[in-house]
Amino acid sequence: MSTTRTKSGPVEDIFSRSAILVGPESLSILERSSVAVVGLGGVGSYAVEALARAGVGRLVLMDFDRISPSNINRQIFALHSTLGQAKAEVARQRVLDINPGCQVQVFDEFVRRDDWSEDVLDEMDLVLDCIDSFSPKLHLIRTLLLKQQQFISSMGAAGKLDVSRVCQGQMSDTRNCPMARRLRKFLRKNQCSLQFPVVYSDELPRYWQPLESVSTGVGRDRVMQGSMVFVPAAFGITIASWACKTLFEGMA
Known part of the structure:
Protein backbone atom coordinates (compact mmCIF):
# COMPACT_ATOMS: atom_id res chain seq x y z
CA MET A 1 0.00 0.00 0.00
CA SER A 2 1.10 3.58 -0.65
CA THR A 3 2.22 5.68 2.26
CA THR A 4 3.01 9.33 2.77
CA ARG A 5 4.74 11.40 5.43
CA THR A 6 2.57 13.86 7.33
CA LYS A 7 3.73 17.27 8.54
CA SER A 8 4.28 15.85 12.02
CA GLY A 9 6.54 13.14 10.68
CA PRO A 10 4.93 9.68 10.94
CA VAL A 11 4.38 7.62 7.84
CA GLU A 12 0.67 7.02 7.13
CA ASP A 13 -1.09 4.72 4.67
CA ILE A 14 -2.94 7.02 2.25
CA PHE A 15 -5.66 4.40 1.78
CA SER A 16 -6.28 3.67 5.47
CA ARG A 17 -9.81 5.12 5.36
CA SER A 18 -10.58 3.13 2.21
CA ALA A 19 -9.44 -0.08 3.92
CA ILE A 20 -11.93 0.51 6.73
CA LEU A 21 -14.73 0.72 4.15
CA VAL A 22 -13.90 -2.07 1.68
CA GLY A 23 -11.15 -4.11 3.33
CA PRO A 24 -7.55 -4.86 2.35
CA GLU A 25 -8.47 -7.55 -0.20
CA SER A 26 -10.56 -5.10 -2.23
CA LEU A 27 -7.79 -2.51 -2.10
CA SER A 28 -5.38 -5.16 -3.34
CA ILE A 29 -7.70 -5.83 -6.29
CA LEU A 30 -7.63 -2.14 -7.23
CA GLU A 31 -3.87 -2.00 -6.85
CA ARG A 32 -3.53 -4.89 -9.34
CA SER A 33 -6.04 -3.43 -11.79
CA SER A 34 -5.47 -1.62 -15.09
CA VAL A 35 -8.02 0.94 -16.26
CA ALA A 36 -7.98 3.14 -19.36
CA VAL A 37 -9.83 6.46 -19.40
CA VAL A 38 -10.38 7.79 -22.91
CA GLY A 39 -11.37 11.46 -22.90
CA LEU A 40 -10.19 13.74 -20.09
CA GLY A 41 -12.80 16.49 -20.17
CA GLY A 42 -15.55 17.21 -17.68
CA VAL A 43 -16.48 13.56 -17.14
CA GLY A 44 -13.09 11.92 -17.70
CA SER A 45 -11.15 14.27 -15.45
CA TYR A 46 -13.35 13.47 -12.44
CA ALA A 47 -13.27 9.76 -13.26
CA VAL A 48 -9.46 9.84 -13.24
CA GLU A 49 -9.45 11.79 -9.98
CA ALA A 50 -11.67 9.21 -8.30
CA LEU A 51 -9.75 6.21 -9.66
CA ALA A 52 -6.45 7.68 -8.48
CA ARG A 53 -7.82 8.35 -5.00
CA ALA A 54 -9.39 4.87 -4.92
CA GLY A 55 -5.97 3.29 -5.49
CA VAL A 56 -6.16 1.81 -9.00
CA GLY A 57 -2.63 0.57 -9.72
CA ARG A 58 -2.32 1.33 -13.43
CA LEU A 59 -4.04 4.07 -15.44
CA VAL A 60 -3.83 4.65 -19.18
CA LEU A 61 -5.06 8.15 -20.05
CA MET A 62 -5.94 9.33 -23.56
CA ASP A 63 -6.82 12.82 -24.83
CA PHE A 64 -5.42 14.93 -27.67
CA ASP A 65 -6.68 18.27 -26.34
CA ARG A 66 -5.04 21.13 -24.48
CA ILE A 67 -6.55 23.02 -21.58
CA SER A 68 -8.38 26.21 -22.54
CA PRO A 69 -10.11 28.92 -20.47
CA SER A 70 -13.57 27.52 -21.31
CA ASN A 71 -12.60 24.26 -19.54
CA ILE A 72 -12.12 25.90 -16.14
CA ALA A 86 -1.82 18.93 -22.69
CA LYS A 87 -4.67 17.44 -20.67
CA ALA A 88 -3.07 14.00 -20.66
CA GLU A 89 0.19 15.27 -19.17
CA VAL A 90 -1.55 17.43 -16.57
CA ALA A 91 -3.62 14.38 -15.63
CA ARG A 92 -0.49 12.25 -15.28
CA GLN A 93 1.17 14.73 -12.95
CA ARG A 94 -1.95 15.06 -10.81
CA VAL A 95 -2.41 11.29 -10.48
CA LEU A 96 1.20 10.85 -9.37
CA ASP A 97 0.81 13.68 -6.86
CA ILE A 98 -2.16 11.79 -5.40
CA ASN A 99 -0.66 8.29 -5.54
CA PRO A 100 3.06 8.14 -6.46
CA GLY A 101 2.79 4.35 -6.66
CA CYS A 102 0.36 4.42 -9.58
CA GLN A 103 1.70 3.45 -13.02
CA VAL A 104 0.47 6.13 -15.43
CA GLN A 105 0.78 5.98 -19.20
CA VAL A 106 -0.55 8.84 -21.33
CA PHE A 107 -1.42 9.18 -25.00
CA ASP A 108 -1.80 12.72 -26.31
CA GLU A 109 -3.72 11.72 -29.42
CA PHE A 110 -7.09 11.76 -31.18
CA VAL A 111 -9.17 8.58 -31.42
CA ARG A 112 -9.76 7.99 -35.12
CA ARG A 113 -10.21 5.14 -37.56
CA ASP A 114 -6.48 4.66 -37.99
CA ASP A 115 -3.24 5.83 -36.39
CA TRP A 116 -4.13 5.68 -32.70
CA SER A 117 -2.91 3.45 -29.89
CA GLU A 118 -5.89 1.10 -29.64
CA ASP A 119 -3.69 -1.96 -28.99
CA VAL A 120 -2.89 -0.74 -25.48
CA LEU A 121 -6.56 -1.22 -24.60
CA ASP A 122 -6.09 -4.98 -24.97
CA GLU A 123 -4.01 -4.91 -21.78
CA MET A 124 -6.73 -3.23 -19.72
CA ASP A 125 -9.06 -4.85 -17.22
CA LEU A 126 -11.59 -2.11 -17.98
CA VAL A 127 -11.97 0.83 -20.36
CA LEU A 128 -13.94 3.97 -19.49
CA ASP A 129 -15.25 5.83 -22.54
CA CYS A 130 -15.52 9.48 -21.51
CA ILE A 131 -15.26 11.00 -25.00
CA ASP A 132 -17.66 13.89 -25.54
CA SER A 133 -17.64 14.13 -29.36
CA PHE A 134 -19.67 11.82 -31.57
CA SER A 135 -17.40 10.35 -34.28
CA PRO A 136 -14.46 9.26 -32.08
CA LYS A 137 -16.90 8.00 -29.45
CA LEU A 138 -18.72 5.86 -31.99
CA HIS A 139 -15.42 4.50 -33.29
CA LEU A 140 -14.20 3.66 -29.78
CA ILE A 141 -17.43 1.88 -28.82
CA ARG A 142 -17.44 -0.15 -32.03
CA THR A 143 -13.78 -1.06 -31.47
CA LEU A 144 -14.43 -2.18 -27.89
CA LEU A 145 -17.49 -4.22 -28.91
CA LEU A 146 -15.48 -5.90 -31.66
CA LYS A 147 -12.66 -6.70 -29.23
CA GLN A 148 -15.22 -7.90 -26.66
CA GLN A 149 -13.42 -5.60 -24.25
CA GLN A 150 -15.10 -4.82 -20.94
CA PHE A 151 -16.03 -1.13 -20.84
CA ILE A 152 -18.41 1.48 -19.45
CA SER A 153 -19.46 4.43 -21.59
CA SER A 154 -20.51 7.92 -20.55
CA MET A 155 -23.31 9.48 -22.54
CA GLY A 156 -23.93 13.23 -22.89
CA ALA A 157 -23.52 15.36 -19.76
CA ALA A 158 -23.88 18.72 -21.52
CA GLY A 159 -27.17 20.59 -21.34
CA LYS A 160 -28.00 18.96 -18.00
CA LEU A 161 -28.13 20.50 -14.52
CA ASP A 162 -29.88 18.07 -12.15
CA VAL A 163 -27.45 15.55 -10.62
CA SER A 164 -30.35 13.55 -9.17
CA ARG A 165 -31.23 12.47 -12.73
CA VAL A 166 -27.91 10.69 -13.34
CA CYS A 167 -28.58 7.01 -14.13
CA GLN A 168 -26.73 3.74 -14.59
CA GLY A 169 -28.06 1.25 -17.12
CA GLN A 170 -27.67 -0.41 -20.49
CA MET A 171 -27.34 1.53 -23.73
CA SER A 172 -30.73 0.17 -24.78
CA ASP A 173 -32.34 1.77 -21.68
CA THR A 174 -31.20 5.36 -22.26
CA ARG A 175 -33.74 8.15 -22.66
CA ASN A 176 -33.75 11.94 -23.04
CA CYS A 177 -30.12 11.86 -24.19
CA PRO A 178 -29.40 13.23 -27.70
CA MET A 179 -25.92 11.68 -27.71
CA ALA A 180 -27.27 8.22 -26.83
CA ARG A 181 -30.11 8.51 -29.35
CA ARG A 182 -27.70 9.26 -32.18
CA LEU A 183 -25.30 6.51 -31.11
CA ARG A 184 -28.10 3.94 -30.91
CA LYS A 185 -29.11 4.78 -34.49
CA PHE A 186 -25.60 4.27 -35.86
CA LEU A 187 -24.91 1.17 -33.76
CA ARG A 188 -28.13 -0.50 -34.94
CA LYS A 189 -27.26 0.42 -38.53
CA ASN A 190 -23.94 -1.39 -38.08
CA GLN A 191 -25.62 -4.33 -36.31
CA CYS A 192 -23.82 -3.63 -33.03
CA SER A 193 -25.17 -4.66 -29.64
CA LEU A 194 -26.84 -2.08 -27.42
CA GLN A 195 -26.26 -4.24 -24.34
CA PHE A 196 -23.36 -2.48 -22.70
CA PRO A 197 -23.19 -0.38 -19.53
CA VAL A 198 -23.60 3.38 -19.68
CA VAL A 199 -23.93 6.37 -17.39
CA TYR A 200 -26.51 8.86 -18.63
CA SER A 201 -28.98 11.51 -17.50
CA ASP A 202 -32.72 11.23 -18.15
CA GLU A 203 -33.16 14.98 -17.61
CA LEU A 204 -34.45 16.80 -20.69
CA PRO A 205 -31.64 18.92 -22.21
CA ARG A 206 -31.79 22.66 -21.63
CA TYR A 207 -30.32 25.47 -23.73
CA TRP A 208 -30.45 29.15 -22.80
CA GLN A 209 -29.23 30.24 -26.24
CA PRO A 210 -28.87 28.60 -29.70
CA LEU A 211 -26.01 26.15 -30.11
CA GLU A 212 -23.01 27.19 -32.20
CA SER A 213 -20.36 25.15 -34.00
CA VAL A 214 -16.70 25.72 -33.15
CA SER A 215 -13.50 24.40 -34.73
CA THR A 216 -11.10 22.36 -32.58
CA GLY A 217 -8.45 22.01 -35.27
CA VAL A 218 -8.85 18.20 -35.23
CA GLY A 219 -11.71 16.36 -36.93
CA ARG A 220 -15.02 18.03 -37.71
CA ASP A 221 -16.31 21.22 -36.12
CA ARG A 222 -18.07 20.60 -32.82
CA VAL A 223 -21.26 22.09 -31.42
CA MET A 224 -20.50 24.15 -28.30
CA GLN A 225 -23.02 23.04 -25.69
CA GLY A 226 -23.79 24.61 -22.35
CA SER A 227 -22.39 22.82 -19.31
CA MET A 228 -21.56 23.42 -15.65
CA VAL A 229 -19.49 21.32 -13.29
CA PHE A 230 -22.31 19.51 -11.49
CA VAL A 231 -23.47 16.84 -13.95
CA PRO A 232 -20.11 16.11 -15.66
CA ALA A 233 -18.53 15.66 -12.22
CA ALA A 234 -21.41 13.41 -11.11
CA PHE A 235 -21.00 11.35 -14.30
CA GLY A 236 -17.26 11.01 -13.65
CA ILE A 237 -17.67 9.94 -10.03
CA THR A 238 -20.47 7.54 -10.99
CA ILE A 239 -18.52 5.85 -13.78
CA ALA A 240 -15.46 5.51 -11.51
CA SER A 241 -17.55 4.01 -8.71
CA TRP A 242 -19.15 1.56 -11.14
CA ALA A 243 -15.70 0.71 -12.49
CA CYS A 244 -14.36 -0.13 -9.03
CA LYS A 245 -17.39 -2.29 -8.21
CA THR A 246 -16.92 -4.09 -11.54
CA LEU A 247 -13.27 -4.72 -10.71
CA PHE A 248 -14.16 -6.01 -7.23
CA GLU A 249 -16.65 -8.47 -8.72
CA GLY A 250 -14.53 -9.55 -11.67
CA MET A 251 -11.20 -10.08 -9.92
CA ALA A 252 -12.27 -11.40 -6.52
Missing part, protein backbone atom coordinates in the same frame (compact mmCIF):
# COMPACT_ATOMS: atom_id res chain seq x y z
CA ASN A 73 -15.83 25.93 -15.21
CA ARG A 74 -16.14 22.13 -15.18
CA GLN A 75 -12.85 20.20 -15.63
CA ILE A 76 -10.76 19.35 -12.58
CA PHE A 77 -7.43 19.52 -14.44
CA ALA A 78 -8.25 22.99 -15.79
CA LEU A 79 -6.66 25.79 -13.75
CA HIS A 80 -5.16 29.14 -14.69
CA SER A 81 -1.79 27.54 -13.97
CA THR A 82 -2.42 24.71 -16.49
CA LEU A 83 -3.81 26.73 -19.43
CA GLY A 84 -2.32 25.64 -22.75
CA GLN A 85 -0.92 22.39 -21.36
Whole structure:
Protein backbone atom coordinates (compact mmCIF):
# COMPACT_ATOMS: atom_id res chain seq x y z
CA MET A 1 0.00 0.00 0.00
CA SER A 2 1.10 3.58 -0.65
CA THR A 3 2.22 5.68 2.26
CA THR A 4 3.01 9.33 2.77
CA ARG A 5 4.74 11.40 5.43
CA THR A 6 2.57 13.86 7.33
CA LYS A 7 3.73 17.27 8.54
CA SER A 8 4.28 15.85 12.02
CA GLY A 9 6.54 13.14 10.68
CA PRO A 10 4.93 9.68 10.94
CA VAL A 11 4.38 7.62 7.84
CA GLU A 12 0.67 7.02 7.13
CA ASP A 13 -1.09 4.72 4.67
CA ILE A 14 -2.94 7.02 2.25
CA PHE A 15 -5.66 4.40 1.78
CA SER A 16 -6.28 3.67 5.47
CA ARG A 17 -9.81 5.12 5.36
CA SER A 18 -10.58 3.13 2.21
CA ALA A 19 -9.44 -0.08 3.92
CA ILE A 20 -11.93 0.51 6.73
CA LEU A 21 -14.73 0.72 4.15
CA VAL A 22 -13.90 -2.07 1.68
CA GLY A 23 -11.15 -4.11 3.33
CA PRO A 24 -7.55 -4.86 2.35
CA GLU A 25 -8.47 -7.55 -0.20
CA SER A 26 -10.56 -5.10 -2.23
CA LEU A 27 -7.79 -2.51 -2.10
CA SER A 28 -5.38 -5.16 -3.34
CA ILE A 29 -7.70 -5.83 -6.29
CA LEU A 30 -7.63 -2.14 -7.23
CA GLU A 31 -3.87 -2.00 -6.85
CA ARG A 32 -3.53 -4.89 -9.34
CA SER A 33 -6.04 -3.43 -11.79
CA SER A 34 -5.47 -1.62 -15.09
CA VAL A 35 -8.02 0.94 -16.26
CA ALA A 36 -7.98 3.14 -19.36
CA VAL A 37 -9.83 6.46 -19.40
CA VAL A 38 -10.38 7.79 -22.91
CA GLY A 39 -11.37 11.46 -22.90
CA LEU A 40 -10.19 13.74 -20.09
CA GLY A 41 -12.80 16.49 -20.17
CA GLY A 42 -15.55 17.21 -17.68
CA VAL A 43 -16.48 13.56 -17.14
CA GLY A 44 -13.09 11.92 -17.70
CA SER A 45 -11.15 14.27 -15.45
CA TYR A 46 -13.35 13.47 -12.44
CA ALA A 47 -13.27 9.76 -13.26
CA VAL A 48 -9.46 9.84 -13.24
CA GLU A 49 -9.45 11.79 -9.98
CA ALA A 50 -11.67 9.21 -8.30
CA LEU A 51 -9.75 6.21 -9.66
CA ALA A 52 -6.45 7.68 -8.48
CA ARG A 53 -7.82 8.35 -5.00
CA ALA A 54 -9.39 4.87 -4.92
CA GLY A 55 -5.97 3.29 -5.49
CA VAL A 56 -6.16 1.81 -9.00
CA GLY A 57 -2.63 0.57 -9.72
CA ARG A 58 -2.32 1.33 -13.43
CA LEU A 59 -4.04 4.07 -15.44
CA VAL A 60 -3.83 4.65 -19.18
CA LEU A 61 -5.06 8.15 -20.05
CA MET A 62 -5.94 9.33 -23.56
CA ASP A 63 -6.82 12.82 -24.83
CA PHE A 64 -5.42 14.93 -27.67
CA ASP A 65 -6.68 18.27 -26.34
CA ARG A 66 -5.04 21.13 -24.48
CA ILE A 67 -6.55 23.02 -21.58
CA SER A 68 -8.38 26.21 -22.54
CA PRO A 69 -10.11 28.92 -20.47
CA SER A 70 -13.57 27.52 -21.31
CA ASN A 71 -12.60 24.26 -19.54
CA ILE A 72 -12.12 25.90 -16.14
CA ASN A 73 -15.83 25.93 -15.21
CA ARG A 74 -16.14 22.13 -15.18
CA GLN A 75 -12.85 20.20 -15.63
CA ILE A 76 -10.76 19.35 -12.58
CA PHE A 77 -7.43 19.52 -14.44
CA ALA A 78 -8.25 22.99 -15.79
CA LEU A 79 -6.66 25.79 -13.75
CA HIS A 80 -5.16 29.14 -14.69
CA SER A 81 -1.79 27.54 -13.97
CA THR A 82 -2.42 24.71 -16.49
CA LEU A 83 -3.81 26.73 -19.43
CA GLY A 84 -2.32 25.64 -22.75
CA GLN A 85 -0.92 22.39 -21.36
CA ALA A 86 -1.82 18.93 -22.69
CA LYS A 87 -4.67 17.44 -20.67
CA ALA A 88 -3.07 14.00 -20.66
CA GLU A 89 0.19 15.27 -19.17
CA VAL A 90 -1.55 17.43 -16.57
CA ALA A 91 -3.62 14.38 -15.63
CA ARG A 92 -0.49 12.25 -15.28
CA GLN A 93 1.17 14.73 -12.95
CA ARG A 94 -1.95 15.06 -10.81
CA VAL A 95 -2.41 11.29 -10.48
CA LEU A 96 1.20 10.85 -9.37
CA ASP A 97 0.81 13.68 -6.86
CA ILE A 98 -2.16 11.79 -5.40
CA ASN A 99 -0.66 8.29 -5.54
CA PRO A 100 3.06 8.14 -6.46
CA GLY A 101 2.79 4.35 -6.66
CA CYS A 102 0.36 4.42 -9.58
CA GLN A 103 1.70 3.45 -13.02
CA VAL A 104 0.47 6.13 -15.43
CA GLN A 105 0.78 5.98 -19.20
CA VAL A 106 -0.55 8.84 -21.33
CA PHE A 107 -1.42 9.18 -25.00
CA ASP A 108 -1.80 12.72 -26.31
CA GLU A 109 -3.72 11.72 -29.42
CA PHE A 110 -7.09 11.76 -31.18
CA VAL A 111 -9.17 8.58 -31.42
CA ARG A 112 -9.76 7.99 -35.12
CA ARG A 113 -10.21 5.14 -37.56
CA ASP A 114 -6.48 4.66 -37.99
CA ASP A 115 -3.24 5.83 -36.39
CA TRP A 116 -4.13 5.68 -32.70
CA SER A 117 -2.91 3.45 -29.89
CA GLU A 118 -5.89 1.10 -29.64
CA ASP A 119 -3.69 -1.96 -28.99
CA VAL A 120 -2.89 -0.74 -25.48
CA LEU A 121 -6.56 -1.22 -24.60
CA ASP A 122 -6.09 -4.98 -24.97
CA GLU A 123 -4.01 -4.91 -21.78
CA MET A 124 -6.73 -3.23 -19.72
CA ASP A 125 -9.06 -4.85 -17.22
CA LEU A 126 -11.59 -2.11 -17.98
CA VAL A 127 -11.97 0.83 -20.36
CA LEU A 128 -13.94 3.97 -19.49
CA ASP A 129 -15.25 5.83 -22.54
CA CYS A 130 -15.52 9.48 -21.51
CA ILE A 131 -15.26 11.00 -25.00
CA ASP A 132 -17.66 13.89 -25.54
CA SER A 133 -17.64 14.13 -29.36
CA PHE A 134 -19.67 11.82 -31.57
CA SER A 135 -17.40 10.35 -34.28
CA PRO A 136 -14.46 9.26 -32.08
CA LYS A 137 -16.90 8.00 -29.45
CA LEU A 138 -18.72 5.86 -31.99
CA HIS A 139 -15.42 4.50 -33.29
CA LEU A 140 -14.20 3.66 -29.78
CA ILE A 141 -17.43 1.88 -28.82
CA ARG A 142 -17.44 -0.15 -32.03
CA THR A 143 -13.78 -1.06 -31.47
CA LEU A 144 -14.43 -2.18 -27.89
CA LEU A 145 -17.49 -4.22 -28.91
CA LEU A 146 -15.48 -5.90 -31.66
CA LYS A 147 -12.66 -6.70 -29.23
CA GLN A 148 -15.22 -7.90 -26.66
CA GLN A 149 -13.42 -5.60 -24.25
CA GLN A 150 -15.10 -4.82 -20.94
CA PHE A 151 -16.03 -1.13 -20.84
CA ILE A 152 -18.41 1.48 -19.45
CA SER A 153 -19.46 4.43 -21.59
CA SER A 154 -20.51 7.92 -20.55
CA MET A 155 -23.31 9.48 -22.54
CA GLY A 156 -23.93 13.23 -22.89
CA ALA A 157 -23.52 15.36 -19.76
CA ALA A 158 -23.88 18.72 -21.52
CA GLY A 159 -27.17 20.59 -21.34
CA LYS A 160 -28.00 18.96 -18.00
CA LEU A 161 -28.13 20.50 -14.52
CA ASP A 162 -29.88 18.07 -12.15
CA VAL A 163 -27.45 15.55 -10.62
CA SER A 164 -30.35 13.55 -9.17
CA ARG A 165 -31.23 12.47 -12.73
CA VAL A 166 -27.91 10.69 -13.34
CA CYS A 167 -28.58 7.01 -14.13
CA GLN A 168 -26.73 3.74 -14.59
CA GLY A 169 -28.06 1.25 -17.12
CA GLN A 170 -27.67 -0.41 -20.49
CA MET A 171 -27.34 1.53 -23.73
CA SER A 172 -30.73 0.17 -24.78
CA ASP A 173 -32.34 1.77 -21.68
CA THR A 174 -31.20 5.36 -22.26
CA ARG A 175 -33.74 8.15 -22.66
CA ASN A 176 -33.75 11.94 -23.04
CA CYS A 177 -30.12 11.86 -24.19
CA PRO A 178 -29.40 13.23 -27.70
CA MET A 179 -25.92 11.68 -27.71
CA ALA A 180 -27.27 8.22 -26.83
CA ARG A 181 -30.11 8.51 -29.35
CA ARG A 182 -27.70 9.26 -32.18
CA LEU A 183 -25.30 6.51 -31.11
CA ARG A 184 -28.10 3.94 -30.91
CA LYS A 185 -29.11 4.78 -34.49
CA PHE A 186 -25.60 4.27 -35.86
CA LEU A 187 -24.91 1.17 -33.76
CA ARG A 188 -28.13 -0.50 -34.94
CA LYS A 189 -27.26 0.42 -38.53
CA ASN A 190 -23.94 -1.39 -38.08
CA GLN A 191 -25.62 -4.33 -36.31
CA CYS A 192 -23.82 -3.63 -33.03
CA SER A 193 -25.17 -4.66 -29.64
CA LEU A 194 -26.84 -2.08 -27.42
CA GLN A 195 -26.26 -4.24 -24.34
CA PHE A 196 -23.36 -2.48 -22.70
CA PRO A 197 -23.19 -0.38 -19.53
CA VAL A 198 -23.60 3.38 -19.68
CA VAL A 199 -23.93 6.37 -17.39
CA TYR A 200 -26.51 8.86 -18.63
CA SER A 201 -28.98 11.51 -17.50
CA ASP A 202 -32.72 11.23 -18.15
CA GLU A 203 -33.16 14.98 -17.61
CA LEU A 204 -34.45 16.80 -20.69
CA PRO A 205 -31.64 18.92 -22.21
CA ARG A 206 -31.79 22.66 -21.63
CA TYR A 207 -30.32 25.47 -23.73
CA TRP A 208 -30.45 29.15 -22.80
CA GLN A 209 -29.23 30.24 -26.24
CA PRO A 210 -28.87 28.60 -29.70
CA LEU A 211 -26.01 26.15 -30.11
CA GLU A 212 -23.01 27.19 -32.20
CA SER A 213 -20.36 25.15 -34.00
CA VAL A 214 -16.70 25.72 -33.15
CA SER A 215 -13.50 24.40 -34.73
CA THR A 216 -11.10 22.36 -32.58
CA GLY A 217 -8.45 22.01 -35.27
CA VAL A 218 -8.85 18.20 -35.23
CA GLY A 219 -11.71 16.36 -36.93
CA ARG A 220 -15.02 18.03 -37.71
CA ASP A 221 -16.31 21.22 -36.12
CA ARG A 222 -18.07 20.60 -32.82
CA VAL A 223 -21.26 22.09 -31.42
CA MET A 224 -20.50 24.15 -28.30
CA GLN A 225 -23.02 23.04 -25.69
CA GLY A 226 -23.79 24.61 -22.35
CA SER A 227 -22.39 22.82 -19.31
CA MET A 228 -21.56 23.42 -15.65
CA VAL A 229 -19.49 21.32 -13.29
CA PHE A 230 -22.31 19.51 -11.49
CA VAL A 231 -23.47 16.84 -13.95
CA PRO A 232 -20.11 16.11 -15.66
CA ALA A 233 -18.53 15.66 -12.22
CA ALA A 234 -21.41 13.41 -11.11
CA PHE A 235 -21.00 11.35 -14.30
CA GLY A 236 -17.26 11.01 -13.65
CA ILE A 237 -17.67 9.94 -10.03
CA THR A 238 -20.47 7.54 -10.99
CA ILE A 239 -18.52 5.85 -13.78
CA ALA A 240 -15.46 5.51 -11.51
CA SER A 241 -17.55 4.01 -8.71
CA TRP A 242 -19.15 1.56 -11.14
CA ALA A 243 -15.70 0.71 -12.49
CA CYS A 244 -14.36 -0.13 -9.03
CA LYS A 245 -17.39 -2.29 -8.21
CA THR A 246 -16.92 -4.09 -11.54
CA LEU A 247 -13.27 -4.72 -10.71
CA PHE A 248 -14.16 -6.01 -7.23
CA GLU A 249 -16.65 -8.47 -8.72
CA GLY A 250 -14.53 -9.55 -11.67
CA MET A 251 -11.20 -10.08 -9.92
CA ALA A 252 -12.27 -11.40 -6.52
